[in-house]
Structures are given as C-alpha cells and as structure tokens.
Amino acid sequence: MNDDNDDDSIDHTSDGFPIKSNYYNVGKGLLDATHFDLALDAFKRGAESDGCVPCIKNYCIGMSRVRKQTIHLILPWALEGAIRGNPFCINMLLHDCYKGDKVYPAALVGYWSKWAVKGLSYISGDRKETKKNFGTFCCVCEKNLPEDNGDVTLVKCGKCEYVSYCGTKCQSFHWKELSHACECHQLQILIKYHKPYAIEIRNAIKNGEDPKYFPKLQKLRRKLGLSKPKEDNEKSIQFLSDDNNRDIGFINARNDVKATHKATIDDTDNDTNNDLLLTKKAIQDAHDYMLSRYGQAYVDEHTKRGEVTAMVWKNNHHAVHDITGTLLS
The missing domain is CATH 1.25.40 (Serine Threonine Protein Phosphatase 5, Tetratricopeptide repeat)
Structure with a gap:
C-alpha cells in the first residue's frame, strides 16, 4: 500500500x-x-x-x-x-x-491501557496517574478525600482496587445499579486468563498459528x-430485558430500535410482527455486547436467578409486552 x-x-x-x-x-x-x-x-x-x-x-x-x-x-x-x-x-x-459508556469502566480502561502502546509494552505515567486520581474521590457521588471534606473516608473496591467509595450506599449502588460487579468479573477473567499469556498468544497468532487450535x-x-454461538445464547437474552439495565450497549440498542420504529413502523395493532423482529435484533445486538463485555458465566448466573423476566417496549400507542416469552419460545 x-x-x-x-x-x-x-x-x-x-x-x-x-x-x-x-x-x-x-x-x-x-x-x-x-x-x-x-x-x-x-x-x-x-x-x-x-x-x-x-x-x-x-x-x-x-x-x-x-x-x-x-x-x-x-x-x-x-x-x-x-x-x-x-x-x-x-x-x-x-x-x-x-x-x-454512560458509566466509565475505569478498571477495564486501566487494564487495557497497560497494553495500548506498540508491541504490548507497558505504559506507566498516564495510567498510574489516572489510577491515582480515581482513588481521590467517590466514583458515585464524587465526594473528595478528607482534606477537602473532613467527614469523608474513601475505601477502594476490594475486587479491582481501582475505584473508591465514600460508603456502603454508594458501593452497593455502583455494583448493582451501575454494573460494576460485571466490570470486576471481566477484569478478573482478564487477569487470570489473559495477562500471563498475552505475549505468548500474540506471538503465536503473528507466527501464523491457527487460533482455533490454540x-x-x-x-x-x-x-x-x-x-458461544448466538443461537445458543438466546435464553440468556432475558438478562437484558430489564428496562432499568444500566449498560450503554443495551441503551444504544434500545434507542436504535426506537429510531427504526419511528422511520418504518406505523403505530397500529397490525405491526406486531415487525415490532417483534426489530426488537429481537436490538436485544441480540445488546446481548452480544454484554457477553463480550462481562462474560457468559455472569450472564448465565443472572438468568438462572430469574432476576429478569420480561420487557415492555413502548412506542407511542404501540407496545410489545413480555418479549422474552413471546419472542424466544
């Protein structure tokens, strides 16, 4: 070239x-x-x-x-x-x-920043400074260190040791409502299964080894x-069906389907099949994103718990109820 x-x-x-x-x-x-x-x-x-x-x-x-x-x-x-x-x-x-991302995945950014320069060499200055800065305020309410607020005591996340919290309320909100538990889960996978073998994997692929047999x-x-093939993961899609899901991938996919509805779908009772097809695509896209971001084990775990059962998608007067039961049966 x-x-x-x-x-x-x-x-x-x-x-x-x-x-x-x-x-x-x-x-x-x-x-x-x-x-x-x-x-x-x-x-x-x-x-x-x-x-x-x-x-x-x-x-x-x-x-x-x-x-x-x-x-x-x-x-x-x-x-x-x-x-x-x-x-x-x-x-x-x-x-x-x-x-x-609506919720900045600081721990994953910190991990991949280690490998972001030529030849997978480590960088130190910017990454370490960023990590240090994240330890100076609560990642949820943004309260600062004691020298700025005498009543604030910050505690680092026990899993990633990257973000900090001013108390259990913010920690619980970050883990459950902002999906930091998912981020920590993937980080642990990367630390255990990627970090020790990263250069070996890179060199093998560069030397022409077939990735399917590595x-x-x-x-x-x-x-x-x-x-995992997409068709094998359909039962896990309901994990994404809670409208309170915080993941930006789901939010974007939901917005995509709403925009498509507005452009191509009339709000009549006869459009259910079209609505279902568009919704299924959006859910599948979001599901693929979640799998790659957080891992199959986490998605399966939440599906088994039955934490998410259905989704309601409203577009003016048109709504699709219980998508997971109707669409995936």
Whole structure:
C-alpha cells in the first residue's frame, strides 16, 4: 500500500499480523469498488470463520466509520482483536468503545491501557496517574478525600482496587445499579486468563498459528463469552430485558430500535410482527455486547436467578409486552 493513501484507506495491516482468510482480499476488492457494506460483510466473515486479525481490524474500522450510530456493536470484535494483541483494536476499545459508556469502566480502561502502546509494552505515567486520581474521590457521588471534606473516608473496591467509595450506599449502588460487579468479573477473567499469556498468544497468532487450535486463546474466549454461538445464547437474552439495565450497549440498542420504529413502523395493532423482529435484533445486538463485555458465566448466573423476566417496549400507542416469552419460545 502507498503511504500517501494510508490515512484514507480502511486497509491497515502494518502491525505484523498475517492475513489468514481469503475474505480479506474479497473485502479489499469490494472496498476498491466502493461497496462498503459488502466489504464489511466479507471482513466479518473472515473474522468469524478464520479468526483473521486483519479482517477483525478492518471490520472494526469500517463499522466505526460507516455505522457510527452503532459503535457499541464493535466492542466484541475489538475485544477479539485486543486479546490477540492487536494494538489498533486495543486502542479502539479504549477510545471508541469504553469512552462512550454512560458509566466509565475505569478498571477495564486501566487494564487495557497497560497494553495500548506498540508491541504490548507497558505504559506507566498516564495510567498510574489516572489510577491515582480515581482513588481521590467517590466514583458515585464524587465526594473528595478528607482534606477537602473532613467527614469523608474513601475505601477502594476490594475486587479491582481501582475505584473508591465514600460508603456502603454508594458501593452497593455502583455494583448493582451501575454494573460494576460485571466490570470486576471481566477484569478478573482478564487477569487470570489473559495477562500471563498475552505475549505468548500474540506471538503465536503473528507466527501464523491457527487460533482455533490454540488452547490458551480459546479458553480465554470461552471465559469472556466470545466463543458461544448466538443461537445458543438466546435464553440468556432475558438478562437484558430489564428496562432499568444500566449498560450503554443495551441503551444504544434500545434507542436504535426506537429510531427504526419511528422511520418504518406505523403505530397500529397490525405491526406486531415487525415490532417483534426489530426488537429481537436490538436485544441480540445488546446481548452480544454484554457477553463480550462481562462474560457468559455472569450472564448465565443472572438468568438462572430469574432476576429478569420480561420487557415492555413502548412506542407511542404501540407496545410489545413480555418479549422474552413471546419472542424466544
């Protein structure tokens, strides 16, 4: 590729990961012909079928440029690239996926910031300073250290040791209502199954090993919920059906479907089938996001507890009730 065109092209393969799928060349050809949607589909196929890192990367780039309204759907693919050691995908996690979250995932940002520079080398200054700053105020109510408020005593989260709380009320709210328990759960998976093997996984993929037969990578993917087929996860979708769910992926997906309704659906009683189809897609998109963000084990655990049973989606006079029972039976 010519250097002059590098900034304008979606084709980025200079970071040393081999092209492992013919779909990459198909996608590149479609891009040259300005068939962007077809090119994205080709890159996605290469990512799914062959675990091709250049395909994963180019799919993420394309989604971020062409479909900015659904940026949250990039996260599982950015995570796939990140755990393989691709620096572009790591930076996309930090600057595109996590940056847009309503609730800033400070612990996950801190973890991936370690690997965000060339060659997976550690950075120290900015990351350590950020972590230090997060320890100076309550992450929920933003009360400061005792020197600013004499009655405030801050306690760090016992799991991630990254964020701090001024008391049990804020801690409980952050864990239960703002999903910090989910964030801590994924962080523990990354510390146990990614951190000790990150460079080994990266080097193996760069040397051309088939990711499907690399046990440490596949175990990590299973723990993160990246390997389970979508159709096997439908029973877990009801985890996302609570309208009080705080996750930005769910919020974005819900907004997407509302916008689609407004553009294409008349508010009549005869539109139930269309409404269900649109809603199912939004739930599936949000479900994929949650799996990649927090892991299959956490989603399954909440489904088994029966904490979430149904969803009501209202659009003017039109409403879909008990989506999980109606849609997934």
